[in-house]
Amino acid sequence: MMSVSWLHKLFGQTEQGLEDFSFLGADMHSHLLPGIDDGSVNMDDSISMIKGLVKLGFSRLITTPHFMIDGFSNTAAIVSEKLNELKIRLKEEEIEIQIDAAAEYFLDEGFLNAIENDELLSFGEDKYVLFELSYVNEPRNLNEVIFKLCSGGYKPVLAHAERYAYLHSESLNAYQEIKDTGALLQMNILSIAALYKSENKHISESLLKKGLIDFMATDLHNIRQLELLSNTLNSKYLKLAMNNNILLNKKLL
Numbered sequence: 001m002m003s004v005s006w007l008h009k010l011f012g013q014t015e016q017g018l019e020d021f022s023f024l025g026a027d028m029h030s031h032l033l034p035g036i037d038d039g040s041v042n043m044d045d046s047i048s049m050i051k052g053l054v055k056l057g058f059s060r061l062i063t064t065p066h067f068m069i070d071g072f073s074n075t076a077a078i079v080s081e082k083l084n085e086l087k088i089r090l091k092e093e094e095i096e097i098q099i100d101a102a103a104e105y106f107l108d109e110g111f112l113n114a115i116e117n118d119e120l121l122s123f124g125e126d127k128y129v130l131f132e133l134s135y136v137n138e139p140r141n142l143n144e145v146i147f148k149l150c151s152g153g154y155k156p157v158l159a160h161a162e163r164y165a166y167l168h169s170e171s172l173n174a175y176q177e178i179k180d181t182g183a184l185l186q187m188n189i190l191s192i193a194a195l196y197k198s199e200n201k202h203i204s205e206s207l208l209k210k211g212l213i214d215f216m217a218t219d220l221h222n223i224r225q226l227e228l229l230s231n232t233l234n235s236k237y238l239k240l241a242m243n244n245n246i247l248l249n250k251k252l253l
């Protein structure tokens, strides 16, 4: 009896799921700083979330609080202060993890001003800048923004690329165009667990099969999502992401 079907071979899946997320090493999108966005609500929450991520195999965290004029009026100073407080508490608790902070910018006036004034919080040697779009309205200035970031020496990374319904199509053309303009694509691991809409799961699978995803990340907002994350370790698509060897997460280690 054959133990591995041709389908499994095609997707690089064995019968066993992955043990943890150490194949990614670094998580570059999460909301772990206490009380400054819709993620961690207090320091205890932050510590529990970080303990969970360490347990899941991550060895480097770049946490990315929301910057959004109509929601979270964060600044570099606020982020730095909260990160320092968190690092002190991590030391007290003897939790060994390399943690830094950047931002998840919503494409609004605040982001445009930050680009104009060169006040961006980026991460990695390649100066990655994580940004997100409205889920409802397709932005008219996306290409222009990507172009500005690239010419300023940054590498734009579109957060949870699979979650924008107006980019969805069987051909994935919109995604290819964004990449051709110069942005990289980040996918939420939880999309393959269908945490969000089921069409996001479908698009996620297609994007992974076509090798269009550059970063995978947790986008962790709360402790409950840790269990959902561990459930995705059985996904054949996660294994596919690991095997196609194009993810850039490890470059951040």
Ligand SMILES: [Fe+2]
Residues within 6 Å of the ligand: 029, 030, 031, 104, 159, 219
């Ligand atoms: Fe996020």
